[in-house]
Amino acid sequence: MKKKILLVEDERALCLLYEEELSKEGYDITAVTDAEAALAKLGEITFDLIITDIRMPGKNGIELITQIMGLRKDIPIIINSAYQSYKEDFMTWAADAYVVKSSSLDELKARIKQLLGE
């Protein structure tokens, strides 16, 4: 069965790119553009992994992670941000990996495989 990944990314163009690239890898991607939509999806679907941006309109990615931790702590979370500097925020430690956005998705794919034990 395909592993389910929740992608939280406010840039629609990036959402499409990630969906296309990660679907090719055999994952079932659900993409949402803000934290509220992500929390709603988490209530409906059991995901195997979450990828989230930090800077988003409304709740930011760290607030989203904090809320997810209150619900369940066992879903691996990858922060995917354009900003290296957020790594200095200890709240990002709630995530399992931090991948800085890049034109190549190789590192992101490698981290997904690692966290899903593939």
Added chain:
Amino acid sequence: MMSELRKDLISGRWVIIATERSKRPDDFRPRGAVAPAPEAVGFCPFCEGNEGKTPPEVFSLRTAGTAPDSPGWTVRVVPNKFPALTPGPPPPRATQGIFQSMEGRGVHEVVIENPDHALELGDLPVTHIREVLRVFQMRIRAIECDLHYQYVQIFKNKGKEAGASLSHPHSQIVATPIIPKRVKEEIYGADRLFRVFKECAFCRILRDEEAAGTRIIAKNGHFTAFAPYASRFPFEMTVYPKRHSAFFTDVREDELLTLAETLKHVLTRLKETVNDPPFNMVLHQAPNPALSLKGWPDIHLKSHWHLEIIPILTKVAGFEWGTGFYINPIPPETGAQFLRQP
């Protein structure tokens, strides 16, 4: 009244004590004078029960029979999950034209001071503070075994304005493959003054401060806390050991307890006087002894470890950045007087 320029003996840094705009502690209290509550504990990677969200601990003090990375600890040390510096031997420096660089090698650890999110260092029992200090010593010793690390810096940022990104009480340890510029300046300053005073400049400062008494905040058999003569910031404090020693790892077991007592006292007084302000606490000590004693064979005579506590009540702005001068609106004598009062 005219302001006064004061010079810090060791660093040579000048400070403007702006007595004409002298303020009282109340001027620094947030309106409403209510201490900010710790942030709601939705999720905190440093809280007991969330050990799985930090990298595996490198050290902990814990109840016998409890496993590493599980609840049951009192002090816990973990590596930074996303470190700015990664352990390993630093390769030679690279040059790009006139510019130098090197790989970011080093150690970056977090000391989680206690499992309770709401208990700050100064709120802990003296014996627990002693344990935190003992853990600092143990980590310094362990890190300094690796001779690639020339300097081990221990510091604490309390509060957002002081640079803390998480309110759970913690300190940090960063070991660097070079001796930082400010540490070198302190060594050079102490070396210069040693030749003038024919003794450790810090010991001389401590003796003169105790004789004057006006800037003393607290003292016991082993330690003296005082407001430095050329304090840069309101309510700035420093804690000197009376027994001369260059290295924090030399502090003896009985001294650790009195240091914990001193810290608890001054942190509590700071909290009461200026309504629990954000602050930075910084350990000053000589570099890794295995290395520094080779470069400076008499460094143990000239360097004198001490703690610096800097409340964040004013902003460092253009004048300070441009000149290296600081403007302090509270004379240290006044600050010490407020901090002394029960």
